[in-house]
Amino acid sequence: MKQCWRWFGPDDPIALHDLHQVGVQGIVTALHHIPPGTAWDKQSIADRQNLLATAGYQWDVVESLPVSEAIKTQSADMSAHLAAYKSSLQALADRDIQVVCYNFMPILDWTRTSLRAPQSHGGTAMLFDLTDFAVFDLHILNRDNAAQDYSEHTRDAALSRFQDMTDQAKITLQHNVTAGLPGSNDQWSVEDVRALLGTYKDITPDHLRANLIDFLAEVAPFAQDLGLRLCCHPDDPPFSLLGLPRVMSSTDDYGKVLKAVDLPSNGATLCTGSLGVAADFDGAGFVQRHGARIHFVHLRNTKRIAGSDLEKPDFYEAAHLEGDTDMVGTIRALVQEQRRRISEGRVDWQIPMRPDHGQELLSDLGGHSTPGYPLIGRLRGLAELRGILAACA
Numbered sequence: 311m312k313q314c315w316r317w318f319g320p321d322d323p324i325a326l327h328d329l330h331q332v333g334v335q336g337i338v339t340a341l342h343h344i345p346p347g348t349a350w351d352k353q354s355i356a357d358r359q360n361l362l363a364t365a366g367y368q369w370d371v372v373e374s375l376p377v378s379e380a381i382k383t384q385s386a387d388m389s390a391h392l393a394a395y396k397s398s399l400q401a402l403a404d405r406d407i408q409v410v411c412y413n414f415m416p417i418l419d420w421t422r423t424s425l426r427a428p429q430s431h432g433g434t435a436m437l438f439d440l441t442d443f444a445v446f447d448l449h450i451l452n453r454d455n456a457a458q459d460y461s462e463h464t465r466d467a468a469l470s471r472f473q474d475m476t477d478q479a480k481i482t483l484q485h486n487v488t489a490g491l492p493g494s495n496d497q498w499s500v501e502d503v504r505a506l507l508g509t510y511k512d513i514t515p516d517h518l519r520a521n522l523i524d525f526l527a528e529v530a531p532f533a534q535d536l537g538l539r540l541c542c543h544p545d546d547p548p549f550s551l552l553g554l555p556r557v558m559s560s561t562d563d564y565g566k567v568l569k570a571v572d573l574p575s576n577g578a579t580l581c582t583g584s585l586g587v588a589a590d591f592d593g594a595g596f597v598q599r600h601g602a603r604i605h606f607v608h609l610r611n612t613k614r615i616a617g618s619d620l621e622k623p624d625f626y627e628a629a630h631l632e633g634d635t636d637m638v639g640t641i642r643a644l645v646q647e648q649r650r651r652i653s654e655g656r657v658d659w660q661i662p663m664r665p666d667h668g669q670e671l672l673s674d675l676g677g678h679s680t681p682g683y684p685l686i687g688r689l690r691g692l693a694e695l696r697g698i699l700a701a702c703a
Contacts, residue, residue, distance in 0.1 A: 311607065311644060311699060313692060314338050314370050314664040316683060319358070323678065324685050326365035332689050333696070336370035337362050338411075338664055346378035347387060349397040355405045370662050371606055372402060373411040374543070377525065382416060383509050384521050392525075396532050403536035409605050409662060410533070411579050413543040414522045416513075416554040417506045418488070420546040420584070425486050425681040426670060427626060433671040436682055437626040438547055440619050444468035446487045447552060450480060451500055453507065459553055464619070489681065507552060515555040519566065522557060526571040534575035539658065541577040541605035542567070546584035549622050560588065561596045568603050577603040580644075583610035583666055586635035587625050593640030601647035605658070608666035609695050611635050627667045627682070630691035631698075638698055645702040665691035 314336040315329055326337070341350055341358060359369050375398055380387040402410065413419070423442035426434040444464050447456045449472040457465060475483075488498045513521075526540075533540050548559035557563055564578050578600055585591045597604065611633025618624035631637055644661060651659035668687025670679055679685065 311641075311648065312336050312370065312660050312662045313696065313699075314662050315688070315692075316373065316664055316666075318342060318680065318683070320361070323680065326362065326367060330366065332692065334367075334692070336662060337367045338371040338373045338662070339369060340373055340375065346376040347380060347391040347394055349394040350375070350401050352401040352404055355401055355407070359405060359407075369405075369407050371409040371411060371664075372407060373606075375399075375402075375410050375412050377412050377414060379417070379506060379509065381525055382414060382518065382521060383513060384524070385509060392528055395529060399529065399533055399536060399538055403538055408537060408658075409539050409541065411541050411543055411606050413545075414518070414525075414558060415545050415556065416510055416518065417503065418551065418554075420682075421487060421551055422489075422682075423483060423486055425489065426677070429626075429669060431671075433669045433675065433687070435627045435669040436667065437624070439624050440464060440622050441467045441471055441624075442483060443487065443551065445472045445475070445480075446483055448472075450484055451503060451552070453504070453552060456553065459550075461619070503552075507554070510554055513555060515557055518555040519557040519563075522567060523570045526567070526576050530571050530573050530576040534573050538575060539577055539605040540575055541579040543579040543608075544581050544584040546581070547587045547622075547625070548585055549588075560585070560590075561592070561599060564596075564600055568600060574603070577605040579606045579608065580604050581608035581610070581666065582635045582637065582640055583608060583612045583627070583633075586633065587612050587614065587623065589614065589620070589623075589634075591635065593635050593637070594643040597640065597643035597647055601643070601650070604644075604647065604661060607644060607661055607663040609637065609641070609663055610666035610668075610691065611637060627669060629669060630665060630694050637695070638702075641695070641698045642702045645699070663695075665689075665695055 312335050315334040316338045378391045380391045422436040423439045424437040427437035429435050444460050445468045545556040545559045582593050611628045611630050612625045613628040613633045615624040665688045667682045668684050668691050670684045671686040674684035674686045
């Protein structure tokens with residue numbers, strides 16, 4: 311597997327040149343300054359490639375080329391946004407970039423309630439706490455009919471916690487929930503979220519899945535002709551939040567979408583951390599079922615917190631080998647998939663991966679690291695994953 315690293319562009323606090331010291335082989339990045347629904351132009355792509363080249367790297371994976379809310383909801387601007395998306399794909403193909411990751415999560419990207427929860431070893435980790443999320447949903451956002459999405463126990467706990475929170479704690483919680491990725495939606499207000507929720511009022515899970523399939527029916531054949539490989543990232547966490555439908559939360563969800571648009575260009579991003587929040591997730595089983603269509607892999611681990619809701623569990627970002635996902639078994643299956651591809655003569659036999667997320671450790675601490683993307687925590691993860699890869703070779 312090609313050992314890659316996510317880099318957020320010129321404002322990323324981590325210097326590209328330094329990554330050679332730890333054996334990073336490729337870079338995963340995106341043009342985060344270009345908003346969803348707007349086409350990426352060839353010059354901007356070339357500029358980013360040239361910047362990477364000065365540090366001795368190439369652009370291996372686009373993460374992400376965002377799908378706009380208009381496409382997800384099939385609203386007024388959908389046709390223009392689809393045209394822009396295809397224009398971006400054309401520009402990427404013209405610059406010889408072949409792997410494009412995206413997601414189809416409504417409104418929110420990955421969602422955590424704490425970006426720096428203290429850990430027993432002295433570091434910090436991102437955390438999802440359902441009671442805290444219910445505080446945001448019920449008492450800060452004040453979403454209509456939100457109460458029906460929580461048990462009486464959770465509602466009572468959320469009210470008690472809200473009443474004890476300072477004004478600053480409420481602001482911090484709101485920021486954490488809507489933070490998402492650097493440069494994406496970190497400026498959203500409560501009013502913005504309420505307005506976006508209204509656009510999903512009549513969209514069921516089946517409706518959203520149909521919209522995803524419609525999107526892929528339009529762009530996957532185009533990508534196929536360009537020699538591109540699209541790969542959908544799973545929902546994070548893999549369950550409904552804010553009453554919104556989520557349709558890429560399980561191995562079976564991927565089966566439905568990959569079968570509906572049965573082209574090699576329509577593929578999967580296997581994220582062991584996102585899918586692994588579900589108690590029934592089997593990483594090796596996902597690879598055995600969908601391995602031929604896996605174009606990109608996020609290797610990270612999450613740990614469910616004992617005693618939390620079984621359907622919507624509390625969890626934190628664990629060290630890469632210490633969570634609920636069988637990382638050794640998953641990597642072994644991925645290595646076997648690569649061997650199978652080699653036997654078939656596939657030119658895309660080597661699957662790009664990256665250590666995803668990481669705990670803040672040592673010099674990461676102090677609030678200067680990008681939440682979820684610290685230097686030392688990810689380097690620890692990469693080293694551990696590299697050890698498994700060496701053992702499975």
